Amino acid sequence: MTLAQRVRDDFSLMAILIIPIAIAINFVGGSLALALKLPLYLDSIGTFLVAMLAGPFVGALTGFLSLAFVSATDPTTLPWTVQAAVLGAMVGWLARRGLLRRVAGVVLTIILAILVSVTGVVLIRLLIFGGFTTTGSSVIAAVMVAAGVPMIPAQFVSSFVSELPDKTLSILLALMVIRSMSDRYLIKFSNGHLFTAHSRRARRGRPAPEAVDGADTLQLAPLDSSVHYGSYDRWRGTRSPATTASVATPARPPEEARP
Numbered sequence: 119m120t121l122a123q124r125v126r127d128d129f130s131l132m133a134i135l136i137i138p139i140a141i142a143i144n145f146v147g148g149s150l151a152l153a154l155k156l157p158l159y160l161d162s163i164g165t166f167l168v169a170m171l172a173g174p175f176v177g178a179l180t181g182f183l184s185l186a187f188v189s190a191t192d193p194t195t196l197p198w199t200v201q202a203a204v205l206g207a208m209v210g211w212l213a214r215r216g217l218l219r220r221v222a223g224v225v226l227t228i229i230l231a232i233l234v235s236v237t238g239v240v241l242i243r244l245l246i247f248g249g250f251t252t253t254g255s256s257v258i259a260a261v262m263v264a265a266g267v268p269m270i271p272a273q274f275v276s277s278f279v280s281e282l283p284d285k286t287l288s289i290l291l292a293l294m295v296i297r298s299m300s301d302r303y304l305i306k307f308s309n310g311h312l313f314t315a316h317s318r319r320a321r322r323g324r325p326a327p328e329a330v331d332g333a334d335t336l337q338l339a340p341l342d343s344s345v346h347y348g349s350y351d352r353w354r355g356t357r358s359p360a361t362t363a364s365v366a367t368p369a370r371p372p373e374e375a376r377p
Contacts, residue, residue, distance in 0.1 A: 125175050132306040133172035137180050140164030144184040147288075157255065158284040161185075165202060166292040169210035170218060171307040177206030197246050201238035205231060209289070213309050218293065219317070231285045232278070239277040240270070249273065255280035 119127075141164060148161030165184060169177025181202030189196040209231060217223030243249055243256065249269055250256045255276045262272035296304070296313050304310035311317060 124173075128173040128175045128308045130172070130306065130308065133168070133176045133308070136168055136171070137176065137183070140168040140180050141184045141187065143167070145188070148188075157280050158287070159253075159280070160284065160288065162202065162205060162285070163288045163291050165206045166209050166289055167295055169206045170213040170292055170296055170313070171304070171309055172210070173214055173308050174207040174210030177210035178203040179206075181206035194247075194251070197242050201235065201242065204238065205235060208234060210309070213312065216312060219312055224289070224293065228286050228289050231289060232281050235281045235285055236274060236277045239281065240273045243273060244270075253280070 143164030144161045147163050148159060150156075151158045151160040161184065162181065165177060165181040168180045181204075182199045185195050185199040185202050189199070209227065212218065212223070212227050212230070217227050239255070243251060243259075249263075250260055258279060259272045259276035262276060263269055267275075299313075301314040301316060304314050
């Protein structure tokens with residue numbers, strides 16, 4: 119699949135519709151952290167949510183737009199749009215590789231997000247803002263520098279103190295929201311099939327549930343089949359064999375013999 123085809127598949131209708139919701143989640147989280155004077159940002163929950171569901175391209179665009187809209191009233195946030203886009207792309211790519219399906223992969227994703235975020239924060243502060251901003255972690259860096267700690271180590275330590283809980287909480291909250299979604303909704307996104315209950319059962323070697331009392335049970339197609347789950351129109355349902363007889367068309371009664 120070419121890059122253009124991958125981008126087109128990622129930007130499905132559902133992915134486009136969820137971008138404004140993710141931007142609103144980022145705005146609310148960031149405003150809440152600012153109002154409560156928390157040493158966190160909480161402005162990337164929506165970005166990670168979209169990246170996990172729709173892939174790296176949609177995640178990067180969501181991260182960029184989230185801070186681009188805020189920069190209309192606060193121009194100092196404009197340089198951070200690059201960092202937000204990189205984080206969204208990275209989390210989306212890791213989710214597509216299947217890392218978020220296991221605990222070890224989730225831990226690795228959190229560690230990588232923290233390292234990338236800390237490096238981006240330090241570079242942006244030093245290159246654009248001269249080393250200090252108005253955030254809480256920057257205040258910690260200023261105190262450390264006043265106490266005699268060199269500038270660069272102080273920047274890395276202060277950034278790590280704030281990014282560790284922020285990125286950990288943001289990724290875990292995004293995963294909790296995804297786990298609460300139904301399979302019918304998840305399969306409408308390019309990465310959604312990785313988080314379905316069907317996928318989790320197959321990974322653990324558990325069979326799919328059978329029909330109960332003749333009820334019609336809708337199941338996802340096998341994961342090793344040729345079915346693609348990138349969009350809803352490519353998804354197919356298979357009926358369990360136990361229900362085939364119950365939904366079969368009744369046979370027509372024999373016609374009466376003519377005299």
